[in-house]
Amino acid sequence: MKRILVWQWGRRGGGPRFGLNIARAIARMPGCQVLLSLSRRAEVLQAPDFPDREVPLWPVETYGGFGGLIVRLLKAPVVIPGLVRTLRDWRPDLAICAMTGPLDLLMAVALYWRRVPFAVVVHDALPHPGDGFPFQHMLQNMLVRRADVVVALTQHVARQLGTLPGVDAREIVVASLPPFDYISHREQAEAPRSPGPLRLLMFGRLLAYKGIDLLVEALRALPETLEFELRIVGLGPETTELKQLAAMSQVTVENRWVPEEQIAALVTWADVMVLPYREASQSGVGAVALAAGRQILATRVGGLAEQFAGEQGVTLCAPDAADLALALEALIARGPDAPLKAMASPQLQWEMMVATLLADIQAVHNLRPVARDTGAVVSAS
Incomplete structure (x- = not known):
């Protein structure tokens, strides 16, 4: 033993x-x-x-x-x-x-x-x-x-x-x-999605290396006619970039710590998890999104391409605002797809x-x- x-x-x-x-x-x-x-x-x-x-x-x-x-x-x-x-x-x-x-x-x-x-x-x-x-x-x-x-x-x-x-x-x-499977992911993922535009979520610590500045530039480059909802949820310093994001009409910034029991509901709300990182070792947030059957948009930096290799519903782009904007535009224009099947159990x-x-x-x-x-x-x- x-x-x-x-x-x-x-x-x-x-x-x-x-x-x-x-x-x-x-x-x-x-x-x-x-x-x-x-x-x-x-x-x-x-x-x-x-x-x-x-x-x-x-x-x-x-x-x-x-x-x-x-x-x-x-x-x-x-x-x-x-x-x-x-x-x-x-x-x-x-x-x-x-x-x-x-x-x-x-x-x-x-x-x-x-x-x-x-x-x-x-x-x-x-x-x-x-x-x-x-x-x-x-x-x-x-x-x-x-x-x-x-x-x-x-x-x-x-x-x-x-x-x-x-x-x-x-x-x-x-x-x-x-994949990280938080409690109630499977039950919540099976609930019907209410009508509306594509839902984007950036979740986690709101620090500079997470590419918040890239996201600001990319959103400014999008056509004004695109309809979407973007929530940025996590804890970090009140930066100029976060204030710029909060001022955008289709963006909500929630600068707060997310208790563990709220993570499942937050990730399930989203259609796409957005990871516009400037650098990354790997992504725990991405692992949560995979378990919940959510699409992922991530920059091709660090270990992210390695982590997401072969996974369905993952879009990778270069770590620059122009390429990020193109990837966002394509996803938003396509609208909410049928959700990917949540993993029965990552156990x-x-x-x-x-x-x-x-x-x-x-x-x-x-x-x-x-x-x-x-x-x-x-x-x-």
Whole structure:
């Protein structure tokens, strides 16, 4: 019986849900037991699918803001022995960090004391502008250098990781990001769509690298006769571009955090998910749209083309306003199509991804260290 610890100590966003999906897939694998460690403050704990009978939970106190993070790090001499005690009692054979965060080095130390190998799933090898706490990627790089196995979700991220000092000689396992299925997606997707023009949605953190400026320029280039509805929903600084979008007649800007229980209804409202990004590792929002059977319009940057390869209803364009405008115009002029069939359940895709991932982690962990100039990539997609 293989015992696997999965931890993800984020409070909000897709990280805790990603960790939960990995843990659920492991729990369904023959010969495996799993323990999931989440922050006591994780929003996913309030979701309708909790408590989860499939996955035993190890809640850990984390922090409520940057000041709380500093306090928690200062308490490391107290926190780490507590982690060691739980590891000693549960005796994992392997640990997986599902998505990195500022406190993960505390777990890494505890795992080192208990001689438990661990893998780190890296979602973003390089920081996006305005993303995360100060020094968060420095802490991530420290964690990655201490990990026994490094996992990327796209070849794009794997190549970026291969350029980092201390990681450039490591074997990097490349997994995939299966579709995210939020509660009630299937039921809501089957509901009849009310009449009206094409509904476009840009959803997620409203930061500069998401291409908000490209979207402004593209919308200005559209013919005035086109009818559509565009909602831009997410949390970000009040920028000039957001104010320009809010002033447009067919656009609504909702600058707010979207609780997990509202995501299904928001995505189901849309006909097309718009991802006008200037850079991207992969897209959790895109994974949610795929599970819900929504069309996707995305720029061909980073790992997006790789993530959406072979998927139905995906339109890719160049990361410039002119090409984005042409793609938008074509979609709007065509109007609402019959919705794509929502995936019956992405559960099987998660199980396949995790089974391959665990096999590749085992293979890489048993390899001898490679020479410093021969970094390799192992596919787990």
